Amino acid sequence: LAKTTQPISMDSYEGQEVNITCSHNNIATNDYITWYQQFPSQGPRFIIQGYKTKVTNEVASLFIPADRKSSTLSLPRVSLSDTAVYYCLVGTTGGGNKLTFGTGTQLKVEL
């Protein structure tokens, strides 16, 4: 079971790039890394997923080093609406059937 660790909180200003790192030292060979965003009183929402190297979509980039023991979610030019909790999820495809969420990072974006 891959336990994940994230910073509890981060502060930023509008227009800046924000990088949130997740540590998952015990990640398994078949595990994927997925990031979710959660606003108060809502369920988490998918942001991006990757297995190795770099993945980019219209809202974020995900950087995964060769050893896959960590990953970094990069949010370009954040706005106030990006204030939320961001979760790192490591998925197991094997018989364990476990999807473990990280501790979550509360991102606060200010003007």
Next chain:
Amino acid sequence: SAVISQKPSRDICQRGTSLTIQCQVDSQVTMMFWYRQQPGQSLTLIATANQGSEATYESGFVIDKFPISRPNLTFSTLTVSNMSPEDSSIYLCSVAPGGSYTGELFFGEGSRLTVL
């Protein structure tokens, strides 16, 4: 994609009673998960409820306390039995339409439960 509706959205219950939370999905999905999120905390997986098989519970969660039904590919219920104040939490239903644990998960809005 999948749209998930949960009922009730919130409820206040008395100690010792039971509450059943419903999860309705707008499409057929095999894989469904129930999570618990305590105030200010991350999500904890309670159980995996795949249609056609018995629910699989995570460590610390037992069927007698959290019985789950999965009668078809679009519906599931989670019951919180013999509730205590420690059960006060948000309970979230989630599905993996892609049929893979590595795929994108879709979540309901959650059911906020307060036990007095």
